[in-house]
Amino acid sequence: MARKTKAEAAATREALLDAAEDMFMEHGVARTSLEQIARHAGMTRGAVYWHFKNKGDMFRAMLERVHMPFQDLVDEIEALEHDVSSLEAIRLACLQGLERFEQNPRSRRVHAILIHRCEFFSDIDPIAMQQEIVDECRESLYQHLLISKEQHMLVQGLSPEVATDLLQATLAGLFHDWIRDPSRFSIYERGVPLVNQLISMMRRSPDTSETN
Template sequence: MARRTKAEAAATREALLDAAEEVFLEKGVARTSLEQIARHADMTRGAIYWHFRNKADLFQAMLQRVRMPFQELVEEIGDPSVTERPLEAIRLACLKGFERLEQPRYRRVHAILIHHCEVFGDIDPLAMQNEMAEEACGALIDYCGCAARLGHLRPGLDPGVAGELLQAMLGGLFHDWLRNHERFSILERGTLLLDTQLELMRAPASG
């Protein structure tokens, strides 16, 4: 075979990553060989070993395309008044997250990371999940603390517990949906559950 142009090479790299997503999701990371990925992209293992050092490197490149930290979601809202309404900031950031997750790429890669791979090579998916959870939980607790200081939180509800409650609920929903995304819409049920939970935690309207 012949050498490709730079654009073609970049395209095959993306095609390999796309193929990896699909095969990983279907067969699980451990049970898919590089050969299967290559064939699924109409290539050979030679292409993979040219663009990536090994399976772990390919895996990390795949993750690189869908990083989604909680703080970025908040910033993407673009509404400067969110600091005055922290519970609303949480709400909007989560809705943005739900919308992202409905894109196949985000859904697939997160499903792979959480439900379809084990430790291998120098990849520790649980450590990655821990980082994601810590970041999200920390932000949630911060916003809940802010809400408490503003009197937006139900009296007697500890902001730390409120944040952990939210993180546990969102995480549970997340895991549940990623396990089988055809059972329900993450956007619909997520909105419903989140709104209900926030309503339960919000301070009752005074006067």
């Protein structure tokens, strides 16, 4: 086969990853062969083995295209809206995150694959990858809830640790329920009242002047 220009080669690499997403999503990672991926992209396994070491390498590359840490969301919020409490920043970051997932089909698909369409293979450990994402999000939440506690924004009796567990579990549960079948409901429309309700229940009401 004739050699392609650098731009064309990069394009086929992307096309291969797109095809991998399609097939992984439809048949699961284990049940899709590199042959199927290549065919679906209009190529042969030769192209796959040129751009990627093996299926695991391909999987990693697929994930790298959508990586997006929670802390970045908070940073964006705090950069945009200046004078906002940390609890409010968390709330807005959550809503922003929900909107991102709703509107970015690639991110949605890749996460669905990571969570529901794959298991161990070669040197890939999807559970460890999920753990990393969750830990990252959790740590970010905890830091901001610590500050919220110091600013006396949390209702009495609510420790930052429990608050973190609660928010983290709620977001994770919502996400899992949604990603299992995104066509069932809109994560944004269900998530917004959920987050608002939870945050509002966690926030100390300003009129009552309790001492902590």
